[in-house]
Amino acid sequence: MTWTSTQVQLARRPEGVPSDDVWDITSTEVAEPADGEVVVQVRYLSLDPAMRGWLNDVRSYIPPVQIGEVMRAGGTGTVVASAHPDHAVGDVVTGTVGAREYATLPGEELTTLDLDLADEPTWLGALGMPGMTAYFGLTEVGALQDGETVLVSAAAGAVGSVVAQIAKARGCRVIGVAGGPDKVAWLRELGCDEAIDYREGDLTRQVRKAAPDGVDIYFDNVGGPLLDAALANLRRGARVVLCGAISGYNAQSLPDGPKRYMSLLVFRARMEGFVVFDYEDRYPEAIAAIGSMIRDGSLVARETVLDGGVRAFPEALRGLFDGVNTGKLVLAL
Numbered sequence: 001m002t003w004t005s006t007q008v009q010l011a012r013r014p015e016g017v018p019s020d021d022v023w024d025i026t027s028t029e030v031a032e033p034a035d036g037e038v039v040v041q042v043r044y045l046s047l048d049p050a051m052r053g054w055l056n057d058v059r060s061y062i063p064p065v066q067i068g069e070v071m072r073a074g075g076t077g078t079v080v081a082s083a084h085p086d087h088a089v090g091d092v093v094t095g096t097v098g099a100r101e102y103a104t105l106p107g108e109e110l111t112t113l114d115l116d117l118a119d120e121p122t123w124l125g126a127l128g129m130p131g132m133t134a135y136f137g138l139t140e141v142g143a144l145q146d147g148e149t150v151l152v153s154a155a156a157g158a159v160g161s162v163v164a165q166i167a168k169a170r171g172c173r174v175i176g177v178a179g180g181p182d183k184v185a186w187l188r189e190l191g192c193d194e195a196i197d198y199r200e201g202d203l204t205r206q207v208r209k210a211a212p213d214g215v216d217i218y219f220d221n222v223g224g225p226l227l228d229a230a231l232a233n234l235r236r237g238a239r240v241v242l243c244g245a246i247s248g249y250n251a252q253s254l255p256d257g258p259k260r261y262m263s264l265l266v267f268r269a270r271m272e273g274f275v276v277f278d279y280e281d282r283y284p285e286a287i288a289a290i291g292s293m294i295r296d297g298s299l300v301a302r303e304t305v306l307d308g309g310v311r312a313f314p315e316a317l318r319g320l321f322d323g324v325n326t327g328k329l330v331l332a333l
């Protein structure tokens, strides 16, 4: 048997926001799997800010997507043919499936999902890579202590919403930052003690008002002016967790550096970056912890699911930078 698969390939490297002409959308025939391989019919694709970085031809923690290559993307789907002993037809699996309808992958690169614990989109969000990022970024890099004051940006997004809820469960005072009144209202529903709409500006004053004694952890997902506002409001011994800087991902020149970096000296603070893949061996620990929070109701896993199939991938990716998502952004195929 063969399957016809529509796929999204990188046609040229983007400048700024990736426009439609960055991509070629083509069809290909997918054959029966060779020994050790599995054919997956992709059901949900994960949209990740990091994808924008993978399009740049620069040295990074992972090689860039090459021109002509199918766009790298995490996803979930159903096994439709298997030549691997661990995967049977009908199993629902996750892995780096790529932006396409059918993916042929080595069986050992796929993980079977426990759908009794959560639906497929949640396995791309709170129980997927973003949830792992929140967990290890906060507990390991941030060295979270019970009762601390935690500031988190992009707090209504996939990583940020899990950071906020883990910190809340640890008895912290949590200040979430997001764009717009609806997201701010959702952050309060999640239990954030304070919620800041960064679009209202005057960020240093807003953070100071929310955390008059300063913050112990700033979990930075956005960079830019909010990073400076956070640096201006640290407590002694603070940790700035450099998770991402989405505000600059489409910039065509390097942004100004943090103006307030001397706060790290003044407050005996540190700022440390990390890549979640370095914790891959410990994902089961984070899945167990977040899974038990989902089960006992202390963590709400939310996703924004876009329709439109794989052809909607270019627009869905741009949506991340417009903040169309509350919780994890996924595309249904």
Ligand SMILES: NC(=O)c1ccc[n+]([C@@H]2O[C@H](COP(=O)([O-])OP(=O)(O)OC[C@H]3O[C@@H](n4cnc5c(N)ncnc54)[C@H](OP(=O)(O)O)[C@@H]3O)[C@@H](O)[C@H]2O)c1
Binding pocket: 047, 048, 049, 050, 129, 130, 133, 154, 155, 156, 157, 158, 159, 160, 177, 178, 179, 180, 183, 221, 222, 242, 243, 244, 245, 246, 247, 248, 274, 275, 276, 277, 320, 321, 322, 323, 324, 325, 326, 327, 328, 329
């Ligand atoms: N270090 C790692 O290993 C690792 C792993 C995963 C993710 N990350 C990083 O974590 C961050 C969050 O990723 P995510 O997957 O959870 O995405 P997300 O927060 O679910 O989605 C991105 C959000 O960023 C916000 N945003 C977009 N442009 C912005 C701007 N100019 N200024 C401020 N906010 C902006 C939008 O929310 P608003 O509507 O609130 O603006 C949007 O919803 C990203 O920086 C990503 O690169 C790092």
